[in-house]
Amino acid sequence: QVQLVQSGAEVKKPGASVKVSCKASGYTFTGYYMHWVRQAPGQGLEWMGWINPNSGGTNYAQKFQGRVTMTRDTSINTAYMELSRLRSDDTAVYYCAMEVTIPYWGQGTLVTVSS
């Protein structure tokens, strides 16, 4: 069965970077785009972008252009999302998600940005 297991919670200072991992299993990792979605406290769901694990190609939401980098390591079936120049309003739960007929989601990673 499809499983997406994310890395643990992070606390970062403003201006720092954070890198969240998402280990995939139960399907062909290189066959399906990996999306990243975030949810700020008390807010809705916001799409950040996707990576094509086969080619490494990416497509980022305009809001995050220049601050987000999505990468992957096909040898360990893992996708990464790095967000730089963190601000307090980047405090959120970050999810990886993909679709194989139906959407599957990771468990989420809480990133707290605080001085």
Add this chain to the structure above:
Amino acid sequence: DIVMTQSPDSLAVSLGERATINCKSSQSTNYLAWYQQKPGQPPKLLIYWASTRESGVPDRFRGSGSGTDFTLTISSLQAEDVAFYYCHQYYNTPWTFGQGTRVEIK
């Protein structure tokens, strides 16, 4: 981008009564999912392809609609159904979501 508009923003329903949530898409799609989210938990998939119930989801949850107009119906509200509910289109990039509907007990 496909804009997803949910209504209402919140809903209070008596136990055992029906709850209905609507979602309107700015473009036609049938790659439409419904999620339930409780505090501190990730979204839980209830319905995909607009009307297919995910395995293990109680049959009081029903998705309907096609094209641009979709509905999630909880036929007999239970206490454990108190949560936020979101619609999601995964047909086009960017993925887009409704703003969420809060369901409470009246």
